Amino acid sequence: xxxxxxxxxxxxxxxxxxxxxxxxxxxxxxxxxxxxxxxxxxxxxxxxxxxxxxxxxxxxxxxxxxxxxxxxxxxxxxxxxxxxxxxxxxxxxxxxxxxxxxxxxxxxxxxxxxxxxxxxxxxxxxxxxxxxxxxxxxxxxxxxxxxxxxxxxxxxxxxxxxxxxxxxxxxxxxxxxxxxxxxxxxxxxxxxxxxxxxxxxxxxxxxxxxxxxxxxxxxxxxxxxxxxxxxxxxxxxxxxxxxxxxxxxxxxxxxxxxxxxxxxxxxxxxxxxxxxxxxxxxxxxxxxxxxxxxxxxxxxxxxxxxxxxxxxxxxxxxxxxxxxxxxxxxxxxxxxxxxxxxxxxxxxxxxxxxxxxxxxxxxxxxxxxxxxxxxxxxxxxxxxxxxxxxxxxxxxxxxxxxxxxxxxxxxxxxxxxxxxxxxxxxxxxxxxxxxxxxxxxxxxxxxxxxxxxxxxxxxxxxxxxxxxxxxxxxxxxxxxxxxxxxxxxxxxxxxxxxxxxxxxxxxxxxxxxxxxxxxxxxxxxxxxxxxxxxxxxxxxxxxx
Amino acid sequence: xxxxxxxxxxxxxxxxxxxxxxxxxxxxxxxxxxxxxxxxxxxxxxxxxxxxxxxxxxxxxxxxxxxxxxxxxxxxxxxxxxxxxxxxxxxxxxx
Numbered sequence: 001x002x003x004x005x006x007x008x009x010x011x012x013x014x015x016x017x018x019x020x021x022x023x024x025x026x027x028x029x030x031x032x033x034x035x036x037x038x039x040x041x042x043x044x045x046x047x048x049x050x051x052x053x054x055x056x057x058x059x060x061x062x063x064x065x066x067x068x069x070x071x072x073x074x075x076x077x078x079x080x081x082x083x084x085x086x087x088x089x090x091x092x093x094x095x096x097x098x099x100x101x102x103x104x105x106x107x108x109x110x111x112x113x114x115x116x117x118x119x120x121x122x123x124x125x126x127x128x129x130x131x132x133x134x135x136x137x138x139x140x141x142x143x144x145x146x147x148x149x150x151x152x153x154x155x156x157x158x159x160x161x162x163x164x165x166x167x168x169x170x171x172x173x174x175x176x177x178x179x180x181x182x183x184x185x186x187x188x189x190x191x192x193x194x195x196x197x198x199x200x201x202x203x204x205x206x207x208x209x210x211x212x213x214x215x216x217x218x219x220x221x222x223x224x225x226x227x228x229x230x231x232x233x234x235x236x237x238x239x240x241x242x243x244x245x246x247x248x249x250x251x252x253x254x255x256x257x258x259x260x261x262x263x264x265x266x267x268x269x270x271x272x273x274x275x276x277x278x279x280x281x282x283x284x285x286x287x288x289x290x291x292x293x294x295x296x297x298x299x300x301x302x303x304x305x306x307x308x309x310x311x312x313x314x315x316x317x318x319x320x321x322x323x324x325x326x327x328x329x330x331x332x333x334x335x336x337x338x339x340x341x342x343x344x345x346x347x348x349x350x351x352x353x354x355x356x357x358x359x360x361x362x363x364x365x366x367x368x369x370x371x372x373x374x375x376x377x378x379x380x381x382x383x384x385x386x387x388x389x390x391x392x393x394x395x396x397x398x399x400x401x402x403x404x405x406x407x408x409x410x411x412x413x414x415x416x417x418x419x420x421x422x423x424x425x426x427x428x429x430x431x432x433x434x435x436x437x438x439x440x441x442x443x444x445x446x447x448x449x450x451x452x453x454x455x456x457x458x459x460x461x462x463x464x465x466x467x468x469x470x471x472x473x474x475x476x477x478x479x480x481x482x483x484x485x486x487x488x489x490x491x492x493x494x495x496x497x498x499x500x501x502x503x504x505x506x507x508x509x510x511x512x513x514x515x516x517x518x519x520x521x522x523x524x525x526x527x528x529x530x531x532x533x534x535x536x537x538x539x540x541x542x543x544x
Numbered sequence: 545x546x547x548x549x550x551x552x553x554x555x556x557x558x559x560x561x562x563x564x565x566x567x568x569x570x571x572x573x574x575x576x577x578x579x580x581x582x583x584x585x586x587x588x589x590x591x592x593x594x595x596x597x598x599x600x601x602x603x604x605x606x607x608x609x610x611x612x613x614x615x616x617x618x619x620x621x622x623x624x625x626x627x628x629x630x631x632x633x634x635x636x637x638x639x
Contacts, residue, residue: 072564072592081591107593114599118559121596290555328556 006200008219009186015213015232016172018206021155024130025139044086044096047132052077073124097136104129158185168192173214180446193503199446246510256517261499267304276312278499279477290328298361306371313372320378344379359396376402381409387420406430411459414466428478451480452533464493484511492524547609550626557601562630567592573618575610
């Protein structure tokens with residue numbers, strides 16, 4: 001096998017046998033005749049019961065919404081309406097696996113006709129069908145492989161349900177054919193500390209059990225001999241141990257401080273030894289709600305996170321919702337292009353009370369815990385928006401107001417924004433999406449969404465320069481801040497803080513500690529001068 | 545045949561947790577309960593697939609009906625459940 005390359009999205013190296021997600025079973029072209037209708041009905045009923053039991057078992061391994069979805073799916077598998085449909089088709093001469101397939105297709109059409117939430121349940125029915133048909137045909141069960149030894153998971157892409165069920169003790173690394181730097185796979189892998197490569201063409205052609213080496217930093221996936229596997233894993237473990245030996249606050253070899261902060265979504269993500277929190281996402285309080293959480297409920301939740309951190313600042317991002325992450329109580333209209341629509345701070349145009357309540361709750365939680373709380377708004381495009389937001393923050397009694405730089409307009413106007421706010425933080429995920437006009441969720445465009453794209457780096461450099469001129473803090477809180485090489489580039493540009501998932505902090509800390517500030521500045525020059533993203537990454541790595 | 549018209553109290557409509565609760569309660573009754581909406585033929589209220597396929601939203605009126613001994617009592621139980629805002633309640637319990 002030639003060496004494959006994708007986009008490294010979660011650093012670390014490992015090696016092990018590759019196993020693919022099992023594809024759904026396909027029915028044989030020739031339909032066998034039904035000899036005994038009662039026996040076929042019994043086989044279909046037993047298969048659906050097996051699926052229901054399996055889904056109930058899986059639901060017991062997870063919590064919250066994922067468990068509810070699996071429980072409802074389990075109820076659907078043994079549903080009387082579905083059983084009637086299957087029996088009718090067996091009576092019409094269809095064998096069990098075909099009868100299940102046809103009966104489910106009928107129900108899927110009924111759901112699709114209603115639309116909305118109901119249409120999404122068609123995917124649950126497809127999952128029931130695939131599992132029941134696999135059981136009836138004796139085919140491998142679709143879903144995550146279970147080879148009985150630690151393995152490299154290979155998939156087209158991972159769904160949220162796959163990622164919820166993934167056992168981090170059994171999976172060494174993840175490689176997907178699709179998926180971009182901000183896909184579910186990338187975020188999950190980083191949270192679990194698993195090396196991951198996405199957008200890796202050709203990876204599905206690997207034969208199950210082939211030993212491969214995976215490098216989640218460079219994106220290289222290569223087949224190796226079984227004898228080499230142990231050695232690669234041992235070297236990776238030594239490397240990890242070496243990184244962990246570098247301790248203390250983030251700084252370059254010559255002592256220039258670059259605080260390494262955490263991206264968190266709940267108190268459980270907070271490491272009390274961190275230098276601070278660079279991005280506290282507050283959506284968890286709002287998603288799936290039919291009414292807005294009260295000020296008191298928000299205050300309790302914020303205080304829990306503020307209290308979990310020992311010392312250091314906490315940057316809270318106000319609600320980042322929109323038509324792509326809908327909140328029923330806001331009653332937002334459906335949009336043709338939700339990423340370009342009413343989201344983030346724009347929600348305050350029609351619902352100022354949601355922002356005011358949130359700021360009130362943050363201010364009270366800051367008071368009770370005595371934490372150093374900074375607040376920033378997402379999806380800001382103009383200095384006027386930044387000014388209005390900063391006024392609301394100060395009215396709530398919070399001293400430090402900032403905005404996220406995610407829209408190219410805001411990056412170009414960074415100097416004017418910094419006249420009205422105390423700090424800015426660059427969200428490279430959305431800045432890449434909007435600069436490159438490439439949907440974050442579209443795995444086919446992973447190359448365009450690469451944060452090493454010269455246009456994105458140029459905008460980051462421009463914001464960093466504006467920050468230096470104003471003498472104000474410019475942080476990065478996108479996934480790219482956790483790339484040990486980009487961390488050097490950003491530091492060289494004059495970025496003041498880097499915020500990332502806790503699992504990647506040791507690699508970034510070690511990378512900074514091995515380079516001087518002048519070397520970082522040189523890395524920034526090299527990256528900005530490169531003709532394309534791939535060359536930029538290669539040149540910086542070689543200079544390393 | 546006994547029947548009741550009920551306005552669906554769950555603001556999100558009959559799906560997710562509210563639908564699962566209604567179906568489990570209907571299945572636990574001693575009589576078979578049918579549920580219908582508008583012109584559609586009534587369906588088995590103990591079938592999650594059939595209940596989801598009604599596509600009932602919060603505020604919609606649904607008709608439940610049953611025959612036989614205990615039908616009235618069973619309909620009372622289900623009508624009371626349907627009228628409640630089940631989603632808000634389960635949320636509060638989980639908070």
